[in-house]
Amino acid sequence: MSTAKGVLRFRIYEPGDEARILDVLEKCLHGWRGRDRAELMALWRWRHSGRRDFQPDDIVVALIDDEVVACFHGGVFALRYDEGLSVPVSLDGDFAVLPEYRRSGIPDDAHDWMDRTLLRRGVALRGGYASVELNRRFYHKRFGYVFIPSVTTYYRRLLDTEPLGALLAAAGRDLLRHDALRAHLAHRGRWIVALNLEALPECHLVATREGLQLERGPAERPDMSVRLSQALLAASARGALPFVLRLGLELAWGRCRVSGLFRNWRTVLLFVWSMLGRRETGV
Numbered sequence: 356m357s358t359a360k361g362v363l364r365f366r367i368y369e370p371g372d373e374a375r376i377l378d379v380l381e382k383c384l385h386g387w388r389g390r391d392r393a394e395l396m397a398l399w400r401w402r403h404s405g406r407r408d409f410q411p412d413d414i415v416v417a418l419i420d421d422e423v424v425a426c427f428h429g430g431v432f433a434l435r436y437d438e439g440l441s442v443p444v445s446l447d448g449d450f451a452v453l454p455e456y457r458r459s460g461i462p463d464d465a466h467d468w469m470d471r472t473l474l475r476r477g478v479a480l481r482g483g484y485a486s487v488e489l490n491r492r493f494y495h496k497r498f499g500y501v502f503i504p505s506v507t508t509y510y511r512r513l514l515d516t517e518p519l520g521a522l523l524a525a526a527g528r529d530l531l532r533h534d535a536l537r538a539h540l541a542h543r544g545r546w547i548v549a550l551n552l553e554a555l556p557e558c559h560l561v562a563t564r565e566g567l568q569l570e571r572g573p574a575e576r577p578d579m580s581v582r583l584s585q586a587l588l589a590a591s592a593r594g595a596l597p598f599v600l601r602l603g604l605e606l607a608w609g610r611c612r613v614s615g616l617f618r619n620w621r622t623v624l625l626f627v628w629s630m631l632g633r634r635e636t637g638v
Contacts, residue, residue, distance in 0.1 A: 361419040361420045362419065362420070363417060363418070363419050363424075363459075363461065363464070364417075364418055364419075365415055365416070365417055365418075365464070365465060365468045366415070366416060366418070367411045367412050367414065367415055367416075367472070368403075368404075368411045368412075368413070368414035368415070368416065369411065372414075372416060372423070373396065373399065373400070373404070375416075375423040376399070376414070376416065376423060376426045377392075377395060377396060377399060378423070379423055379424070379425065379426050379451050379452075379453060380395075380399070380426065380449060380451050381395070382451075382453060382454070383451035383452065383453065383454070384449065384451055397515060401554075402428075402448070403428060403430075403448075405554075406430065408430075408431070408432070409430075410431065410476075412472050412476065413428065413429050413430050413431065414426065414427070414428050414429070415427045415465055415468060415469055415472075417452075417456075417461055417464075417465055419456070424452065424453045424456040424461070425450070425451060425452040425453065425456065425461050425462075425465065426449070426450065426451055427447070427450040427462075427465050427466075427469060428447070428448035428449045428450065429445050429446060429447050429448055429469065430445070430446055430448065431443055431444070431445050431473075431476065431478055432444055432446065434480065442479050442480060443476070443477060443478045443479060443480075444478065444479070444480040444481070444482060445469075445473050445478045445480070445481045445482070446481075446482055446483055446484070447481070447482070447483035448483070450462065450465075462497070463497065466497075466498055482500065482503075483500070484505075485500075485502070487502055490502045515555065515556075516552070516555055516556060516558050516569055516571065519552075519555075519569060519588060520568070520569035523560065523567045523568075523569050524566060524567055524568065524569075526567065527562070527566040527567030527568075528566060530567075530626065530629040530630065531564065531565075531566060531629075533625075533628075533629040535625055535628070535629075536625045536626065536628075536629045537564050538564075539621070539622065539625050540562055540563055540564045540622075541564040543622070544563070545561060545562070545563055546561075546562040546563075546578055546619070546622055547559055547560070547561055547562075547574050547575075547576070547577045547578050547579075548560040548562075548574075548577060548578065548579045548580070548581055549573070549574040549577035549579070549580040549581070550569075550580075550581055550583065551580070551581070551582040551583070552582075552583050552585075552588065553582075553583065553584045553585045553588075554585060555588075556571060557571070557572060557573055558570060558571050558572065559572070559573070559574035559577060577615075578615060578618070578619055578622075579613065579614065579615035579616065579618075579619050580612075580613070580614045580615060581611070581612070581613050581614075582611060582612040582613075583605075583611055584605055584610045584611065586601060586605070586610075587601050587602060587605050587610075587611060590602075599630075
């Protein structure tokens with residue numbers, strides 16, 4: 356399709372498009388402006404290319420003379436109606452058009468282009484998230500969307516190990532106020548736990564009498580190895596009690612795995628005792 360600024364074409368996402376897509380989102384969407392680039396890239400990959408069920412067809416880019424001038428994101432999910440009955444549904448996400456290329460019909464053409472792609476994938480329903488007013492002013496008028504009231508559920512997910520490292524460092528300052536634990540770690544020198552954290556880079560915990568430190572990369576000769584889920588990591592941000600309760604569930608479900616526990620029972624017991632003592636004394 357020809358425009359006043361050149362020939363417009365659409366194609367699905369290809370590896371290597373990330374930086375150019377991010378450039379468009381940063382220029383167009385208020386929530387993407389002024390934030391750290393690495394943080395935005397991690398967020399984008401978590402939402403899109405890093406999803407377990409991601410398909411390149413979920414993202415469409417619009418190009419004019421090989422310049423990405425717009426991007427349209429979506430995702431196909433199974434919508435369950437009843438036991439054994441589910442229908443594939445596409446949910447539209449972030450879309451953006453560079454200011455100088457607006458008012459040329461790009462969103463309408465992209466919407467129709469994506470419709471044909473979704474039909475080939477066997478998708479029966481298409482929707483998205485919007486307010487009543489935004490749907491009335493834009494989505495219904497342009498694409499015929501009908502507003503359906505819904506309930507939003509919020510959840511936490513860590514995108515990197517840095518927040519967890521800060522949390523562990525703060526917890527270590529409190530836990531090591533207990534003389535027995537501090538003396539035990541002074542005797543051991545270093546206690547190292549290799550961590551396999553769901554969807555996060557490889558890292559390990561180093562405990563000494565000075566504190567707790569989370570380090571990136573594999574651990575050399577760890578004393579213990581632990582596999583943790585994202586749900587358990589999110590529970591840790593809410594305090595010791597939610598973490599312990601969630602840990603019990605994760606162990607029962609087999610989502611949390613620990614090796615080397617019996618060899619390190621005394622150290623683990625002292626950490627648990629210190630956590631309970633911290634809670635009882637309000638430290």
